[in-house]
Amino acid sequence: MSVKNEAVDVSPKLETSIAGIRFQNPVMNASGTFGNSGEYSQVINLKDLGAIVTKGVSMVPWEGNGTPRVAETPSGMMNAIGLQNPGVEAFLDRDLPVLRGFGTKIIVNICGHSIEEYEAVSERLSEIEGIDMLEVNVSCPNVKEGGIAFGTDPGKLSLVTRSIRKRTKKPIILKLSPNVTSIADMARAAESEGADAVSLINTFTAMKIDIRQRKFFLANGTGGLSGPAIHPIAVRMVYEAAHAVKLPIIGMGGIASGADAIEMMMAGASAVAVGMMQFSRPSILIDVKNQIRDFLIDEGIGDIREIIGIL
Amino acid sequence: MSVKNEAVDVSPKLETSIAGIRFQNPVMNASGTFGNSGEYSQVINLKDLGAIVTKGVSMVPWEGNGTPRVAETPSGMMNAIGLQNPGVEAFLDRDLPVLRGFGTKIIVNICGHSIEEYEAVSERLSEIEGIDMLEVNVSCPNVKEGGIAFGTDPGKLSLVTRSIRKRTKKPIILKLSPNVTSIADMARAAESEGADAVSLINTFTAMKIDIRQRKFFLANGTGGLSGPAIHPIAVRMVYEAAHAVKLPIIGMGGIASGADAIEMMMAGASAVAVGMMQFSRPSILIDVKNQIRDFLIDEGIGDIREIIGIL
Amino acid sequence: MFYGQMEIVSSESIRKNIQLMVLAPLESKMEGAVKEAGPGQFAMLHSPDDSRLLPRPISIYDITKEGFLAFIFALKGEGTRRLSELMPGSRLYVTAPLGNGFPLEEAKEKKRITVIGGGLGVPPMYFLSKALINSGSCSAEVPKKNLDIVLGYRSESELILEKEFEGLKSPDSLPDKEENGTQFFLHFASDDGSFGSKGNVLDLIRYKGIESDIIFACGPKPMLRGIQAVAQEKGIPAYLSLEERMACGVGACLGCVVKTRSVNEHSLVKNVRVCKDGPVFLSSEVEL
């Protein structure tokens, strides 16, 4: 074997796959933190991402919640955007062509106020070229109907999974809420109704009070807590889900470094998404990808898939 | 009215009461972070606390988990002590007399591996003088049996509440786990079986992985996450519990300042406990008490009870 | 928009809880950020404190002769307090420039320009005033113009930048007035009358009979609402710089929206993003 070949061997394989879709590396953004029009393309090269995950797309435009919509918390943040979005047609006309231009996989996050809206969006997107997967948001704590109502009851989660499964040929990822007693039960509900993958965790329902003004800090009252603060809970839930179902898992929740990402993958995730830290460090997705590579080199691991779920 | 009287009026009343027990102020330590023998008495004057809450006391000595038992996390920590304690007889012989010497209220936290052990401890403590209340730990995520098994199922929580209620004349506080879909349901279960109060939140089940060694960081695998990181979730849960039951609430979860304590009380807590931050700032209990007083003075509030549950 | 490291050249308290911080580019791309930055734009300052993870949006107060970005910000909470404690020589990640900034080109054809700053809205108006005086505000059709700068404060104790604005008059800081063709007048108001006219900026404008063909403003919401009403009444354009709690600063998260009067063509709802569509909006477009 020549020296040249050995040098090639040193560069570890980062490719991972979920439900038959191959990702050049396991690092993607979490829905909602990255815009839909390449907002961060001036900071990082989006073609280097494993995938781009869109903001939540509904059938019609959603206005979202009042402001303030965001608040800082210790090592984290709360948000209550309320899934503001211009609706699926504007997404297809305007955003999708831009996103496709970056040349990596596209996962479209979909949301609905009712089973019917979930069904309509998934049907609308079912035949669209350039969309690799759908991620179903059944866990947004900031919309009154739909969202978390479906994500904290295994029966309702089964129902929404089944309904969407019938309407689309795309692989579907169910995005799970951490606001539950048993994440394993939720993952099983998704699996039993034909989901291709689960992603977790979405945000924790949380509250901040402006004590001087004696009112909620966020206009919505509650908001979703995310960031490094809750990373250790996310790792535990990924571990529990991985031991409950055979589905591939996209792990997320406060990832701030390659080490955090590796932790998620050792707990059972086949890929990872970075959310809140995008705001803190706009280059984070590429930083995490490079740190994963460096860790693998350091440890003499040739293929990222070797470490998935080793715990 | 004389000037002197007005000056007296400026000092706000901090007294609060729970289940008929009057506390000189609403600030106490959270169980397990403060020792049982006045470990912090060289730093602060323990007689200035609203109450001292003991570590978990079981019928027989418990060995607890292996080490490492603690880990730092972003703006928080994980622990998996496993309720090591020398048992109720040693507690009564050795610790209680010391604690009583500090001259404030005493809340004894009790734990069990089975309904029978809970019953036995509560019966043993029922007639003991100098114990003001019992806090029932049904939410420790770090013991295999008992603990969280009782704290995440409303039916089991009802059962343990009912059993203890029969064995003791002391007022009982049920300490609730946040690892549930509905904290309101848990609070209702406690209320319906005769609990006098609930305290929340205990820690979140979490996990940290040593990625170099490819093993869990804590000997126990999982541990309980606490600290400012999870404070916003704790506030939300206190708010939900306060709107679900009439029981008084002791609010806890990442309190690091008087402002955090006020937030908890506005959300519905009648008193607050400080846990993890005790390690970070050994003077914190007195700091929080003074900051609460200063806030009330600033805002011209004469009595702490005016702000309880105003949201 | 650039994201990179800058170095703190100086950081000082210019008044109780008000910090002046000057940042120099450390990476060449950040020289690009300085070059592109215009009045009314802002930067995200990324704190090195790992417990306070959201960057702080701070409007650009000035670009110094050395090509450094200068910021003035209030210590409103722990995040800004920690930023203020960083020592000169420390490094900081910065995203800049962000937002649309004030549309200088809209002033080109206007004879009477009014710049209004209130309280902590004063600093960005310094950068704007300098730009209006130095360049970009003249055209063949309007060779001579008036610039009224109206600054309002709560009281003398909360004055900021009054000397710097006075300094705009000094000949070494700007080209010859005649050649430039812009004559400017500086007015001060304070709520309690301890400095300048007693009352708010709108009282002063009414009292002095200042007429405008265009208004640029930054300040507290009640002031902006007053200007919005005046602009509507007189049928003149008023460009207002708004504030909202932000997370990303680049238009990605939709954290910082304000309501619009009609459906916005990008969002398809009645919301615009302060960070990306703003922070400067035509007063007739937004609900305040």
Add this chain to the structure above:
Amino acid sequence: MFYGQMEIVSSESIRKNIQLMVLAPLESKMEGAVKEAGPGQFAMLHSPDDSRLLPRPISIYDITKEGFLAFIFALKGEGTRRLSELMPGSRLYVTAPLGNGFPLEEAKEKKRITVIGGGLGVPPMYFLSKALINSGSCSAEVPKKNLDIVLGYRSESELILEKEFEGLKSPDSLPDKEENGTQFFLHFASDDGSFGSKGNVLDLIRYKGIESDIIFACGPKPMLRGIQAVAQEKGIPAYLSLEERMACGVGACLGCVVKTRSVNEHSLVKNVRVCKDGPVFLSSEVEL
């Protein structure tokens, strides 16, 4: 035990990832902390970083002539790295002194004392050696004694404090040897033989035939296990300073226990607290 503010007098890297930090009392109670501190005790350094909230237990390396506490610690993670970045003049909350420390009185009646430090276990042994040499180690019955100090490192590149230990010989740092009655010998070992004898400290002790009536040691667990075995074999007391992950440092949280061979009279189980019952334990009591 005292909790209060101290000021960083100096902080420097004495080797890659090894920091020497000297703290001066800012409050008078912290002078009490310095006064009470003995060899083998430690302090909790409370980082001002709000994302890293657990204090770091650091053993006391020395008390300086000025009455300052000196610490040497490794930059093992972000927490210690942040501590190392604090500039002289910064303030820091400290809880000290903590733990039982080495029982100097046990050395009083012993003729042959062996002090063993391995790697990062070397610093506290400096404080101990100084104390043993300067005082407290003599009595009427044992007027003359031998002190063997054995320091082990991985290799020359990881040496620390070898000069300071050599300095213990210099007459200005200790009273006259004859008067004091303790003669001491310094031995170095390194795993790769790049400094001192090749091998570990136990190899050196065996090779040089060093005999002990009592051993004090601090270092990595395999070294301590070796010493435990030797002490058991020879029937001599060995006092070992142990490490565990800690949270409170004062005996409250029970985070840092180690297993004991028999039921402990305080815990009533086979656990003792490193922070409060230790960090120094008789080797015959604990499971390593």
